Amino acid sequence: MDKFQNKTLSELLQLAREWGLSGYSKLKKSELVRMLTRKVSQLSKKPSRKAPAAPPAPRKTAPKAPAPRPRAASAKTAAQKAATRKTAAAHHQAAGAGKRLPEAYQDGRMTLLTRDPFWLYCYWDLTDEQQEKLWSQENPSLRLVEEGAGGTAAAREVKRIPLARGARSWYIQVDTAGRPYRAELGHDGPDGQFQPIASSNLSTQAPATVSPDTGGEFAAPGGGAGKAGRAAVAAGASPSSVEEERKRADRLFVLSAGARRGFAGSGEALSELAERLQRGLASEQLHSGAQQQPVPEQADYWLVVDAEVIVYGATVPGSKVFIQGRAVDVDGGGRFWARFALPDGTLSIPITGRSPDERFQRRALIEVRRATEPPR
Amino acid sequence: MPARGAVSFLLHAHLPFVRHPEHEHFLEEDWLFEAITECYLPLLETFEELLQRGVRFRLNLVLTPTLLSMLSDPLLSKRFRRHLEGLIELAEREVRRTRADASLQPLARMYRNRFRAAEKRWSAGRGDLIGAFGQLEQQGCLDIFTSAATHAFLPLLSPWPQAVRAQLRCAVRTHRRLLGRNPRGIWLPECGMYHGLDALLRENGIEATVIDAHGLLHARPRPRFGVYAPAVTPTGLCLFARDLESSRQVWSAREGYPGHPDYRDFYRDIGWDLPIRQVRRWVQPDGSRKATGIKYHRITGPTAHKELYQPGLAERRALLHAAHFVGERRRQIESLHPHLEGRTAVIVAPFDAELFGHWWHEGPLFLAEALRLLDGDPDLYSESMLGLLRDSPPLQVVTPFLSSWGQHGYCGVWLDSSNDWIYNHLHRATEQMIALTRAHPTATGWMRRALNQCAREVLLAQSSDFPFMMKMNTTVDYAVRRVEDHLLAANDLIQQIATGRIRRRELAALEQRNNLFPDIDYRDFAI
Helix, strand or coil, X not given: CHHHHCXXXXXXXXHHHHCCCCCCCCCCHHHHHHHHHHHHHXXXXXXXXXXXXXXXXXXXXXXXXXXXXXXXXXXXXXXXXXXXXXXXXXXXXXXXXXXXXCCCCCCCEEEEEEEECCEEEEEEECCHHXXXXXXXXXXXXXXXXXXXXXXXXXXXXXXXXXXXXXCCEEEEECCCCCCCEEEEEEEECXXXXXXXXXXXXXXXXXXXXXXXXXXXXXXCCCCCXXXXXXXXXXXXXXXXXXXXXXXXXHHHHHHHCCCCCCCCCCHHHHHHHHHHHHCCHHHHCCCCCCCCCCCCCCCCCCCCCCCXXXXXXXXXXXXXXXXXXXXXXXXXXXXXXXXXXXXXXEEEEEEEEECXXXXXXXXXXXXXXXXXXXXX | CCCCEEEEEEEEECCCCCCCCCCCCCHHHHHHHHHHHHHHHHHHHXXXXXXXXXXXXXXXXXXXXXXXXXXXXXXXXHHHHHHHHHHHHHHHHHHHHCCXXXXXXXXXXXXXXXXXXXXHHHHHCCCCHHHHHHHHHHXXXXXXXXXXXXXXXXXXXXXXXXXXXXXXXXXXXXXXHHHCCCCCEECCHHHCECCCHHXXXXXXXXXXXXXXXXXXXXXXXXXXXXXXXXXXXXXXXXXXXXCHHHHHHHHCXXXXXXXXXXXXXXXXCHHXXXXXXXXXXXXXXXXXXXXXXXXXXXXXXXXXXXXXXXXXXXXXXXXXXXXXXXXXXXXXXXXXXXXXXXXXXXXXXEXXXXXXXXXXXXXXXXXXXXXXXXXXXXCEEECCHHHHHHCCCCEEECECCCECCCHHHCXXXXXXXXXXXXXXXXXXXXXXXXXXHHHCCCCCHHHHHHHHHHHHHHHHXXXXXXXXXXXXXXXXXXXXXXXXXXXXXXXXXXXXXXXXXXXXXXXXXXXXXXXXXXXXXXXXXXX
């Protein structure tokens, strides 16, 4: 096919990679052209949206040179840091040699992970049949349900998210922490009823607040195996009233949260500290030498700012779009999107679009800077 | 009358499994060599010296299964030896080079003497660091904890309890093989706890662990004594919580001790500073530079200009900081005491062991002085967690939920746009491993070897270190390659096992390369 003959070898390799082909890296140009041509004819015979198939044929991995990079860490000089920085995207570009993992396995799995009390992450790897079913519908969507207590009560729908065609994962925000959630992929039926195509596991619960329950059962430590060795014991001096008990707990809570000494646990300040703990701020700067987050200097004032960047757009259907060097899915209507976390520093997002016939190319650049002032 | 407060230090010594026999020199293997020279040997000597001086102290040390595996590996020991001899030679050259420089000469001598001493200690113990730490445990100064087999962040494996069990069973077996006893305590990788994990830990004989402050504060019911008393889960696992105030004094980039201008600067290193011809043999084979371990400057301040290191000044500062640390703990327990109903306030201070000596050069000295001061204090003492449980009053029964010590306190560090792509692959290999185990309950011969190696590759791919490097944007190439290599190997083996056609030569080569956990049992993945 002329379309491929006119390309350079590296362009062909790039194409093969984007199409999820395997075993291409050692091929000669003519062999590559044949492989790509075969792929195109397969696609035209089978109009369904086919993600790349089976794992790559086993092949010996080429010996790899050690990465010539110094060990990176927190307060490096700028030069050393620059020498170390390399994004995963860049890696995917660079590591053309050797075997790569397949893009997908198409075994119908759908997994829901709890990221934190207010964010879940869901990914799916659908079979051909499931994909056909899902994307051929008018309103493909992701539905989040809260499972009823003890699995007996009916599940309650929490939200329904319309999906961009070809999406394979999603971060889902929830308003209520600490509940057991399940995710489903599907579409609206004729009566508005949700028609599920795939369903996930139940997510791990993550409460974000202090428990209202102040129950005081005590047990001897190391009391043998599990419940057998457990004996309820009355606590030391029993508090004279529930109110006193609560106050005591409040004070220890304030002290536990790393508050400065002498800080009185007034109700208001307490709720701020609770908030700080909810956001995990109390711990964030403490993780390791490699993290240098600013510390809230004073317990009576704090500020936290978080941001994520969503890039979206549209182009001629059938075009290619690369964001940060990675090909993104362009749906049948020509729409595309990508989502980025935004840590402190400058996030650079180069976007390149190529027309279906590769004759036209256009670039755009988005740069976002996030600078969090350290506390004074 | 019990003491008013106990400080329980925990040093978490961990490195991901890095071993590349296929290369004569491999940059990332330096992580282990640097940690042995700058951290593990100095810490060992610190403890031995305290013991000799009659200081009573006890603390918790985590030796993760991957670190134990590397410390007991003959190839890596041989390479460490070569590395250390090279360092001594470099230091000797430096002593000659700085002959005429009165300010540098003593520093060069300091490094030479230190490396020679490290060589002497290493040889005296025949390179058996594990045995030396085990000895300290027997003498009652240390309690050695384990961790998950390959430091997997367990909350993101929670939908597959079989995989979590495999991590734990393999860890316990490795600990027993190399330290001669079952571990009673565990450090959860990244402090990652989730609802239900306690039962799996108890199944494996674990009695105690540490969670982050909010992990305990958000437990149900609300803990009456905050983070200052251990609690126990309904299945009998004792929970200690990290004290944020003492952590901050050491960890924090702004307020923390290690950033003081008097301390040695980590980043100025002759590997970067000297003309290339003088250090060519000590940087990378292709001539790219790297740190050698010889560093002549102090932090000085937030400037590019660095003053020369003054050991005396740094030592005094470390002693002052230790005194400050203990003084702060004393004041802390004074404010806690009225609220604890006569209980001993328990202050748990966990740190990465590599902070002491590697990042914070003076860290071991700080620790020694803090332990000495605690021994002499009327109200405070140092104690391990298991020690604290021995004569403990009854503990409150609580149920913990999801928490970690990562940024924001949950799973965001190991699950965000920089690394979320790995989970589809990782979970698929994990599920396949579980299914294969079910299909082959009694494999023998080559089939068994293939299943065992597949288990190794799956476990290695689960290491939390790799998504962490991707998130932190450090050595990303290496992290991506490691995850891919282990998963590709696992996927290959899965296919071979499913079709019953094992490619023996490839398998044998893989066993040679990723040779950790010789007594692994793939059936650990069975429920």
